[in-house]
Amino acid sequence: MASGGKDAVKCTLREYKERTEKADAMKLTPFLKCMEACGLKQYKTATESSIWNLNADTAKKCTMDQIVSKVIPDIAADAIARKKGIKGRARHDDPDVVKLTDDILCKFAAKAGQAAHKATKTDETTARLTDASGYTGSHKERFDKDGKGKGLEGRVDKADNSGYVGNYKNAGTYDQCH
Structure with a gap:
């Protein structure tokens, strides 16, 4: 050869x-x-x-x-x-x-040049379940408009802990009241 x-x-x-x-x-x-x-x-x-x-x-x-x-x-x-x-x-x-x-x-x-791992085929059920555009409720917040996941940002509600006390919701408004 x-x-x-x-x-x-x-x-x-x-x-x-x-x-x-x-x-x-x-x-x-x-x-x-x-x-x-x-x-x-x-x-x-x-x-x-x-x-x-x-x-x-x-x-x-x-x-x-x-x-x-x-x-x-x-x-x-x-x-x-x-x-x-x-x-x-x-x-x-x-x-x-x-x-x-x-x-x-x-x-x-x-076999030269042929990929060793073939792409997986998806049936219609899997395609429907993985299409983020059909998600509703809190699940749709986890993806951007292109269907890409937002990661931790899409899963966690971040609390604003900027106040003096943890549950104080109106931070920065004390001087406006008096």
Whole structure:
């Protein structure tokens, strides 16, 4: 596979890595989710049980380069070995392993640029309940005219505690009475 294809694979992997992860690496769970999204569910068990641990560092992470150059070929080698009934793994230079590796990489590359998380669909009931323009009473005070929430300002009635005594309501009018 050309380096442009490997870049597409890395792009797909980056879509699935944890958002808090700063390094160009990922943990097993996001990788398995990515595999499932790419239609490679049949290889999850082998990846989870042995292949990932052979290539991961002490933090149980693999870099994108490791995934492309080691993990995916190991997945292909393991699958071919199981298919042929070989104990252990097949050799990486086996033509069947090379072909399966390319097929797996192509499936990852085909997902490049597609968002990992799809927008949720809302039914008409949810849309009606979340439309703030239909709210009445005190609930309508919690939103501005655009339907954006006002936060604490919309939920709390702030008391004017500017008087000398807490319940004195006419602050600043004492001198006007006398």
